[in-house]
Amino acid sequence: MRTAKKxxxxxxxxxxxxxxxxxxxxxxxxxxxxxxxxxxQRVWAVVEQLGYRPNRLARSLAxxxxxxxxxVAERHLGFVSHNAYFGxxxxxILHEATEHEYQVKIVRVPADNPEKAMDYIVxxxxxxxxxxxxxxxxxxxxxxxxxxxxxxVAGSIxxxxxxxxxxxxxxxxxxxxxxxxxxxxxxxxxIITGDMRQWSARRREQGYLMALREAxxxxxPSWRFEGDYRIESGEVGIVQLLRADPxxxxxxxxxxxxxxxxxxxxxxxxxxxxxxxxxxxxxDSEESAFISPALTTFRQxxxxxxxxxxxxxxxxxxxxxxxxxxxxxxxxxxVRQTVAPPPPSYxxxxxxxSASR
Amino acid sequence: MRTAKKxxxxxxxxxxxxxxxxxxxxxxxxxxxxxxxxxxQRVWAVVEQLGYRPNRLARSLAxxxxxxxxxVAERHLGFVSHNAYFGxxxxxILHEATEHEYQVKIVRVPADNPEKAMDYIVxxxxxxxxxxxxxxxxxxxxxxxxxxxxxxVAGSIxxxxxxxxxxxxxxxxxxxxxxxxxxxxxxxxxIITGDMRQWSARRREQGYLMALREAxxxxxPSWRFEGDYRIESGEVGIVQLLRADPxxxxxxxxxxxxxxxxxxxxxxxxxxxxxxxxxxxxxDSEESAFISPALTTFRQxxxxxxxxxxxxxxxxxxxxxxxxxxxxxxxxxxVRQTVAPPPPSYxxxxxxxSASR
DNA sequence: CTGAAAGCGCTTACAG
DNA sequence: CTGAAAGCGCTTACAG
Numbered sequence: 001m002r003t004a005k006k007x008x009x010x011x012x013x014x015x016x017x018x019x020x021x022x023x024x025x026x027x028x029x030x031x032x033x034x035x036x037x038x039x040x041q042r043v044w045a046v047v048e049q050l051g052y053r054p055n056r057l058a059r060s061l062a063x064x065x066x067x068x069x070x071x072v073a074e075r076h077l078g079f080v081s082h083n084a085y086f087g088x089x090x091x092x093i094l095h096e097a098t099e100h101e102y103q104v105k106i107v108r109v110p111a112d113n114p115e116k117a118m119d120y121i122v123x124x125x126x127x128x129x130x131x132x133x134x135x136x137x138x139x140x141x142x143x144x145x146x147x148x149x150x151x152x153v154a155g156s157i158x159x160x161x162x163x164x165x166x167x168x169x170x171x172x173x174x175x176x177x178x179x180x181x182x183x184x185x186x187x188x189x190x191i192i193t194g195d196m197r198q199w200s201a202r203r204r205e206q207g208y209l210m211a212l213r214e215a216x217x218x219x220x221p222s223w224r225f226e227g228d229y230r231i232e233s234g235e236v237g238i239v240q241l242l243r244a245d246p247x248x249x250x251x252x253x254x255x256x257x258x259x260x261x262x263x264x265x266x267x268x269x270x271x272x273x274x275x276x277x278x279x280x281x282x283x284d285s286e287e288s289a290f291i292s293p294a295l296t297t298f299r300q301x302x303x304x305x306x307x308x309x310x311x312x313x314x315x316x317x318x319x320x321x322x323x324x325x326x327x328x329x330x331x332x333x334x335v336r337q338t339v340a341p342p343p344p345s346y347x348x349x350x351x352x353x354s355a356s357r
Numbered sequence: 358m359r360t361a362k363k364x365x366x367x368x369x370x371x372x373x374x375x376x377x378x379x380x381x382x383x384x385x386x387x388x389x390x391x392x393x394x395x396x397x398q399r400v401w402a403v404v405e406q407l408g409y410r411p412n413r414l415a416r417s418l419a420x421x422x423x424x425x426x427x428x429v430a431e432r433h434l435g436f437v438s439h440n441a442y443f444g445x446x447x448x449x450i451l452h453e454a455t456e457h458e459y460q461v462k463i464v465r466v467p468a469d470n471p472e473k474a475m476d477y478i479v480x481x482x483x484x485x486x487x488x489x490x491x492x493x494x495x496x497x498x499x500x501x502x503x504x505x506x507x508x509x510v511a512g513s514i515x516x517x518x519x520x521x522x523x524x525x526x527x528x529x530x531x532x533x534x535x536x537x538x539x540x541x542x543x544x545x546x547x548i549i550t551g552d553m554r555q556w557s558a559r560r561r562e563q564g565y566l567m568a569l570r571e572a573x574x575x576x577x578p579s580w581r582f583e584g585d586y587r588i589e590s591g592e593v594g595i596v597q598l599l600r601a602d603p604x605x606x607x608x609x610x611x612x613x614x615x616x617x618x619x620x621x622x623x624x625x626x627x628x629x630x631x632x633x634x635x636x637x638x639x640x641d642s643e644e645s646a647f648i649s650p651a652l653t654t655f656r657q658x659x660x661x662x663x664x665x666x667x668x669x670x671x672x673x674x675x676x677x678x679x680x681x682x683x684x685x686x687x688x689x690x691x692v693r694q695t696v697a698p699p700p701p702s703y704x705x706x707x708x709x710x711s712a713s714r
Numbered sequence: 715c716t717g718a719a720a721g722c723g724c725t726t727a728c729a730g
Numbered sequence: 731c732t733g734a735a736a737g738c739g740c741t742t743a744c745a746g
Contacts, residue, residue: 009722010724011724019732020733021724022725022732022733023731023732025726033731034731035731036731039731039732053476053479053480055480055724056477056480057414057417057481057723057724058418058722058723058724058738060724061738062724062737062738066414098432103462103464104462104463105425105461106462119410122410123410123413124414124739125414125460260647286643286644287643287644290644290648292649366738366740367739368739376717377716377718378739379718379742380717393716396715396716412738414738415738415740416741418723418739419722419739420722420742
């Protein structure tokens with residue numbers, strides 16, 4: 001057994017100060033006009049002397065308010081370290097929460113039992129919940145949609161889920177990227193997509209397709225590889241794309257990891273970047289600046305996403321309303337060394353013959 | 358006001374099942390022999406039907422046990438993203454905590470008011486606390502030492518603080534690194550230290566000094582630069598070290614960021630690595646593998662540090678005892694491309710003339 | 715096997 | 731301005 005000397009309760013403070021519990025409570029939280037200056041003086045002195053700190057649990061229980069935010073994430077990911085972005089989102093949330101004197105509790109969703117997560121959310125221990133970077137099909141999304149616990153999503157979300165969300169405008173980003181490539185003269189533009197279970201991967205492809213179609217370029221199935229956001233899938237993906245005939249002169253990657261995998265393979269194979277082929281990543285990860293050639297990519301405002309998500313959540317908690325709008329923050333193109341016009345041999349205006357089918 | 362339909366209480370479950378509150382509580386937590394099978398059946402059915410979830414606050418208050426761990430970190434750091442390690446430590450803690458059905462609350466310490474952090478720790482809301490990556494002089498260390506809340510430190514700690522801690526064995530690491538350099542023939546070995554407010558920086562220098570002294574090499578003040586763990590200080594540091602005459606043939610850096618800064622400058626100045634000068638980092642950060650030449654560095658078992666720290670903490674909480682031992686986990690040397698024997702011109706056995714003073 | 719009662723440490727009308 | 735009392739939603743001896 002722990003032999004911790006029990007910390008003093010409000011009751012002991014009241015006794016020592018010779019006042020009632022109610023009065024102690026009142027002076028502690030400064031209800032104006034509920035006590036005389038002398039009483040306040042006395043109470044504070046005792047508080048100081050006893051080192052009294054109110055029990056947060058009791059307080060929360062009585063007030064039905066915890067001033068705690070829940071951050072919910074998939075369990076099977078190394079939550080924070082797996083993806084540099086989680087850390088940034090979390091930091092954004094922490095920042096905003098701390099600013100408003102809220103605390104943050106982390107809840108991990110077991111992959112096999114999403115219901116269980118609810119036991120940690122709908123248990124009175126948080127005033128609201130931020131869902132961060134869940135897969136598009138995570139059941140918790142639906143569960144929270146039905147629940148009456150204030151919720152916000154930081155990151156991608158299926159458009160059918162009616163929950164306020166803060167995300168990066170990635171459709172616009174890849175759209176812009178592809179338009180730029182087209183302006184440079186590229187017509188054969190390939191894509192290595194991310195994990196299609198994540199909505200972000202789908203949307204990035206969507207932007208890519210939009211730009212292509214708008215330019216009257218038919219997407220070629222043999223220039224598309226479905227990756228999973230990991231470095232290996234970038235390696236495998238680029239090998240496959242290079243087998244296409246004709247091969248793409250530029251490839252948009254769903255994230256930096258895959259772009260870096262592609263770059264590795266390209267170097268080994270002696271394909272020059274950007275002279276022979278252009279590569280665009282997505283993330284502006286730390287290493288993207290350090291590899292050579294340095295990767296052209298998109299910087300996502302992840303910290304701000306966390307910040308805004310927390311802001312939206314706090315707003316819902318404090319007004320008691322359910323917000324419905326989605327907030328999209330722009331990604332910023334970081335131009336480095338992996339994009340150039342297509343090699344002359346591929347003549348920029350020859351139409352792209354459809355490969356398979 | 359939120360119009361949330363109140364979630365059912367244990368009381369409503371009891372009424373609906375036609376039993377007492379005590380009985381509901383007993384079946385919920387499976388006290389053997391405290392209820393008949395039929396009663397249990399009935400209670401569970403009602404629980405299911407009403408979607409009852411026990412209120413965690415009330416439960417914790419009554420049991421004086423929260424099954425929550427506090428993770429305490431400095432506020433002014435971008436806690437998670439500032440340093441890739443925090444994320445890994447946090448993941449380790451999360452993993453172990455989740456494994457034991459504990460939750461994790463994050464508490465940030467305001468730089469200007471460490472006492473305030475205590476309001477979030479000694480408030481009955483956590484069963485124990487993990488202090489992660491605090492500066493060596495952070496007052497919270499002392500406050501927790503005095504408090505009777507179970508505590509563990511993940512990361513460096515001043516030796517005078519009597520708190521169990523889990524850390525990387527960095528003395529041994531830099532000692533080993535320098536011994537290796539000496540074996541390769543280096544005699545002029547410089548150092549760019551980390552932020553000396555962090556104990557890790559001091560210890561890494563300590564290992565460096567040990568190896569030097571053991572080999573009978575007098576450390577040369579002009580081969581030492583006190584950095585702050587940031588990339589810029591690596592840049593400034595290497596410039597200064599190169600001004601020394603004679604200049605070092607190898608430099609040990611307190612972390613990868615500074616090593617990378619040094620590498621940048623070296624490339625600009627046309628000093629070849631490792632032919633002209635050897636560089637060793639510390640961290641095995643993501644980018645260390647991608648820069649060229651790829652950085653030789655140390656991999657730290659940060660995830661395991663978090664894991665072990667949580668383990669130690671849980672152990673203290675559950676046995677009610679205060680542990681006292683320090684756990685040091687080994688760092689692993691990752692040999693890449695930035696270390697080689699010294700350039701021949703510097704003849705490995707000429708004694709190093711002391712520079713200044 | 716079951717339930718009434720006290721208690722966890724606070725807050726909040728309400729009466730004075 | 732102050733305090734007695736009810737209540738927040740649970741757990742835990744204890745008596746039956």
